[in-house]
Structures are given as structure tokens and as C-alpha cells.
Amino acid sequence: MASTDIVTRELENPIDVAEYLFRRLREVGIRSVHGVPGDYNLSALDYLPGCDLHWVGNCNELNAGYAADGYARVNGISAIVTTFGVGELSALNAIAGSYSEFVPVVHIVGQPTTQSQKDGMLLHHTLGNGDYNVFSKMSAGISCFVAHLNDQHDAATLIDSAIRECWIRSRPVYITLPTDMVATKVNGDRLRTPIDLSLPKNDPEKEDYVVDVVLKYLHAAKNPIILVDACAIRHRALDEVHELVEKSGLPTFVTPMGKGAVDETHKNFGGVYAGNGSNPGVSEAVEASDLILSIGAIKSDFNTTGFTYRIGQLNTIDFHSTYVRVRYSEYPDTNMKGVLRKVVQQMKPLNPASIPSLTNQLSPREQASSDQTITHNWLWSIVGQWLKPKDVVITETGTANFGIWDTRFPSNVTAISQVLWGSIGYSMGACQGAALAAKEQKNRRTILFIGDGSIQLTVQELSTILRNNLSPIVFVICNEGYTIERYIHGWDAKYNDIQPWDFANIPKVFGAKENYQGYRIKTRDELNKLFADQEFNSSDKLRLVELYMPRDDAPAALKLTAEAAAQRNG
Numbered sequence: 001m002a003s004t005d006i007v008t009r010e011l012e013n014p015i016d017v018a019e020y021l022f023r024r025l026r027e028v029g030i031r032s033v034h035g036v037p038g039d040y041n042l043s044a045l046d047y048l049p050g051c052d053l054h055w056v057g058n059c060n061e062l063n064a065g066y067a068a069d070g071y072a073r074v075n076g077i078s079a080i081v082t083t084f085g086v087g088e089l090s091a092l093n094a095i096a097g098s099y100s101e102f103v104p105v106v107h108i109v110g111q112p113t114t115q116s117q118k119d120g121m122l123l124h125h126t127l128g129n130g131d132y133n134v135f136s137k138m139s140a141g142i143s144c145f146v147a148h149l150n151d152q153h154d155a156a157t158l159i160d161s162a163i164r165e166c167w168i169r170s171r172p173v174y175i176t177l178p179t180d181m182v183a184t185k186v187n188g189d190r191l192r193t194p195i196d197l198s199l200p201k202n203d204p205e206k207e208d209y210v211v212d213v214v215l216k217y218l219h220a221a222k223n224p225i226i227l228v229d230a231c232a233i234r235h236r237a238l239d240e241v242h243e244l245v246e247k248s249g250l251p252t253f254v255t256p257m258g259k260g261a262v263d264e265t266h267k268n269f270g271g272v273y274a275g276n277g278s279n280p281g282v283s284e285a286v287e288a289s290d291l292i293l294s295i296g297a298i299k300s301d302f303n304t305t306g307f308t309y310r311i312g313q314l315n316t317i318d319f320h321s322t323y324v325r326v327r328y329s330e331y332p333d334t335n336m337k338g339v340l341r342k343v344v345q346q347m348k349p350l351n352p353a354s355i356p357s358l359t360n361q362l363s364p365r366e367q368a369s370s371d372q373t374i375t376h377n378w379l380w381s382i383v384g385q386w387l388k389p390k391d392v393v394i395t396e397t398g399t400a401n402f403g404i405w406d407t408r409f410p411s412n413v414t415a416i417s418q419v420l421w422g423s424i425g426y427s428m429g430a431c432q433g434a435a436l437a438a439k440e441q442k443n444r445r446t447i448l449f450i451g452d453g454s455i456q457l458t459v460q461e462l463s464t465i466l467r468n469n470l471s472p473i474v475f476v477i478c479n480e481g482y483t484i485e486r487y488i489h490g491w492d493a494k495y496n497d498i499q500p501w502d503f504a505n506i507p508k509v510f511g512a513k514e515n516y517q518g519y520r521i522k523t524r525d526e527l528n529k530l531f532a533d534q535e536f537n538s539s540d541k542l543r544l545v546e547l548y549m550p551r552d553d554a555p556a557a558l559k560l561t562a563e564a565a566a567q568r569n570g
């Protein structure tokens, strides 16, 4: 008798590995699973309906990976299933993006049987050299945990560890599931105890010490401010941030990657800080501060307008998920959540400096203009007036994710943008995933701004959107090609041109009928009218708007960032 059979007989409540895995995914809040089928994952996918999980069915694995990323940013965590070799490798650009931007995605790969792997069989989707580890080695560098489910004894433990690591480190994990392991039994009684998703507590002595040091500088500062960045969102420290903003009354700013982290209608909100590309008046206020409470910073080139911050480390306290840095001293193993909570509790009343006035209004010159051209200078503040509370707003790498810096959000908006990884086409997939998660949460609109170049990479996800009855509003910025690239290099170069597509008709090719409405907008009046149109605003159809903008126009922050990038590229 094989040893696995003995183990199975000893289990009181045996369940199949695939069922165990999917029930755990559901337990942590996943309702839909992205991916593409293949013969090495088909039998696993059979378990999804029984575990009350919806199969999305993407057009390709890259898009599925982007969609899983978008779903996780709205839902908290997501899962994607791919098939060995051909499928998983197609997803890797997306998974790398999730790793880079701290997005928790569980990547499950269906593999050939454990025996074929041991025998090094010459199977389809291999390199033909018997190496079955080559692909998992590729994924290891872009995953915070790797679990090979090839043994009945530790499969359940590995699944629990992978999901926990994914959640607490907020990064992708990689799980392999060979076909012969799908129906192998594990101990179902384990499911009675939920996976522990709590963060390891800071050592209280260390935490108290850091809190004392932070408070010493905070109480001594004359005009401290708060600057919130991406990792405050990604490491789920927003409750602590909101309490700090509320209790301290300090002027509060966000970076481009931190957009959506704080309520932009709050009286303390001062705008976007990004060095030279900051909202008007913001860099003066931030750079004059003698203490910046910097929460979850990612000081990348595109998040800082080409490294143009002018704030010294001597005036900064950095809060991160694994350490706090006060001026030049680093305190390891101190998670910002615990430290911030105590800082808020123990803080004495402060005397906040005044907050720069930030309006959602166009400059008087723009308001007076009779020009009908939809320029970036005009568009993005108008968008802010049109958005509604709780909207999910996605902007693609290009003019859109710089333009959004000038949009002042209503409350509870979730902003999605891949500022650090910057893989074009991302936002179309992310839009599908985000729209699905937003639908599961009910009453949230999903709105995408994407360039006419970027959408050409992943346009098929409009088909997945239709197939899943989703109804995002997609604005395609039609500006004759790769405008962001033109600003960096090759203004008139052929390589920055694209084939113009009939975007508004594409959904029809994908089978759209009365569940779709297309629009073509060329003037400011037309856009104002569209934004005021009740049906456009509240319909449950997919809406795609071709938004015509000049080829050579870009938001001011993009021009500055592109100049810096061009210089660095030599």
C-alpha cells in the first residue's frame, strides 16, 4: 500500500487538495478567479463552482495577470490560474508588476504529474530537456513565497503559508499544482481554523522606543506635515493614517502613487507633492516644513518628477512596513501600523501650519478661453468635478497617469495606476479586474483613462468585460500615438506612431449588442454635455469614449518627468 493511502485513511475529514486551496481562497475574500485554462489545470478548475468561486476566463494570461492585479487593488487579494510553461510565462510581466507595486496575487500553476516530472518526460510545454524547475525558478524572483504542492504531507500547510505570506507581505506568491495532486487528500479539519492574516506584532519595547523618538521630534517641530505614499495603501495602514490626519490637524499631502489614500475633500488635504511636478503651491509648503512624516514612500523617478524632491533626510521621518527611519537613524523590525497607532494615542495637541488652498477649479485663463480643444490643462480638473464618491479610477502609463495628479477626487475614490512598473496595456486588464471587484462590492463605478497606443496591447479584455457583464467607462485618449514617448525621444519618429483604430466599434467585434454604447468626443462642449448626461453616468452598459486630444499636448508634470528621463538616458 502506498504511503499516501495510509495517510488518507488516517484523516478523519479528508478533502481534495484543489478543494482545500480554493476554499482557502474564498475564506480570504476572493470571489472570482482569473486565468486561462490548459490541460494541466483543467481538472483543478472543475472544483471552482463547488467552492463558490466564479471563473472569469481571460483572453490571455498577461491580461489575466493585469486583471488579477486590478482585482486585488480593489478587493484586497486575488488569484490567477495558468498552465505550465506557456501559460505561466505569459503572465510574468503582470506578476512582476504586482511584485514591484506590492499587490497580493496568488498565482497557481497547473503542472504535469509528479511522476512525469521525476522521470523528466518529453511532454508538451517543456523545453524538451527534462528540466521541470526552470519556470518556477523564473517566478521565484518575483514572488515572496513559492509552494510546490507535490507531497500530501505538507500540501495544506504550504497552501496556508503561501496565502498568509501573500497577504501580510502584500506581494505575489507562486503555487504549483501537479495534475495528480489535485484530488489527493488532505486534512479538511484544518479549514475550521481560518488562516492567521494578522501582522506579526512589533516588539513592544522597540516600538515604544521608536514612538518616543518620533514624538520628541514631532513635538519640537514648528511646521510638520504629513506626506502619504503608495505603501500606506498597499500595507493597509490607512486607518492609522486617517486617525493621524484627523487628530494632528496637520497639512496632508499625497504623492502620485499615494493618490486616493486620504480624503481629498478633507480640510487638511493640501494636494499632490511630486517635487517639480507638484500641484500649485504644494512644493513650497512641503519643502518649507521642518518635519515631514513620510508614510510608505516609494521615491521612484516617475513618482517624484524625475527625483526633484527638495526635502532633506534630516527633516524626515519615514514610516515603512518593516522599519522606521528617523532622520538618519533606522529602526528595523518596526511596522508602521503599530508605531503610528501609538503616536496618535500619545501625541500632544499640535499647532498646524496653514494648508495651501487647493481648488478644483480651472485657472481663470482656462475658464475664459473659447478654445474647444480638449487639452490636458483643461481636462483633468473637469474630470474631478464629474467623478463621484467611491469611484474606482484607473489611469494608464502615458499622459493619463500624469494628468490625474491635477484631478481632485471626491471622497473614497480608489485610484489605480502602475507608476513604478509602468507596463503599458496594464490598465485595460486591471480595469476588467477592478470592475469585477467593484461590482462584487456594489454601487461603485469603474473608470479608465487609457492611451490609444496602450490599449492596442490588451484590447481583448473589453471582450472579458462584456462576457462578465461588467460596465466600466473607458476613455481612450486619441492623440495619434505614443505622446509620452515623443516627449522623451523621437518627436516625429515613425516608431512613436500607431495605426489609428476604430476604437468605438471594437466592442461590437467582440459581440457587444445593447450592453454597449460608444461615443466620439472632439470638443469641450461635447464632453461637458456627456458628463451631464444622466444616462451616460448611470447606465449599466460598457461605455467607450474616444476622446480626441492634440498629438503634442501633455500634462506639465509629464513634460518635466520626460525631460529628466531623456537626460538620464543620455
Ligand code: TPP
Binding pocket: 396, 397, 398, 399, 400, 422, 423, 424, 450, 451, 452, 453, 454, 455, 477, 479, 481, 482, 483, 484, 485
Ligand atoms: N512596452 C511596455 C510593455 N511598456 C512600456 N512602458 C513601453 C513598452 C514603453 N512605453 C511607455 S509609454 C508608451 C510606450 C510605448 C506609449 C504610451 O502611449 P499611449 O498609450 O498612446 O499614451 P499617451 O502618452 O499618448 O497618452
